[in-house]
Amino acid sequence: MRGTDRRCAAVDCPEAAESGAPAPLCAAHSALVAEWAQGEAGTTDVLPSPCLVCGSRTGVRYPGGWVCAVCEWRHGEVPDGDLAPPRVDVVYYIRFDDRIKIGTTANPRQRLGRLWHDQLLAFERGGRAVEQRRHAQFARYRFDRTEWFRVDDELEHHIRIVANGEPDAWAVYARWTSEALALRG
Structure with missing residues (x-):
């Protein structure tokens, strides 16, 4: 145990909670929560290549792949060339x-x-x-x-x-x- 008197709030975890952590969790359980949150909310990062729809280089990485942070186009999907471009006055x-x-x-x-x-x-x-x-x-x-x-x-x-x-x-x-x-x- 580390020098803290708080226990990890995870059920049956004997470890001490990390000092300064926003929630009373040990390092292992904090890492599990962070990994879960990244899967839910994604991680903003640079796309592997520019978005084919809007040209942005900023994307959000999820466990299942990337989406453009600007237009939310799934990275790697090719826009349908048969669709007329949208009208934007x-x-x-x-x-x-x-x-x-x-x-x-x-x-x-x-x-x-x-x-x-x-x-x-x-x-x-x-x-x-x-x-x-x-x-x-x-x-x-x-x-x-x-x-x-x-x-x-x-x-x-x-x-x-x-x-x-x-x-x-x-x-x-x-x-x-x-x-x-x-x-x-």
Whole structure:
């Protein structure tokens, strides 16, 4: 027995409880509980390879295998190529020279591939209604009746809030797409 006067709470265990442990269990029973908890809750770790759905490298390891920590896709399963990708409408913010464009699309790779721009600033989830609200919100900076706006501190502040500290807008879009795919079932 170690230098503690508490006994292990496991039935018929003669060992002393580990000092400082959150529950009065001996080392062997503590290890059993930890192993059981890992099987129930999983262990967050780096996936063996990127998730095929969202590209995340973070996963949760269970005794039966891995799942992506972002979209919960089972690691190793191949997405059905026959399924159409889920529709995720976004409002995009792009910069070209000294202007910012606020537009919307359900296919940002295709749309942004056709637009001259220097930088993709952010994506905001939403369609035409959100785009129209943003156009009205920043109307005083708008160039005529276009979707282009003068760079202003208020608009840049809004874009920083929308980006939410994520420097890669494509990673955000990939997460939204994978979430939509996961909700599809």
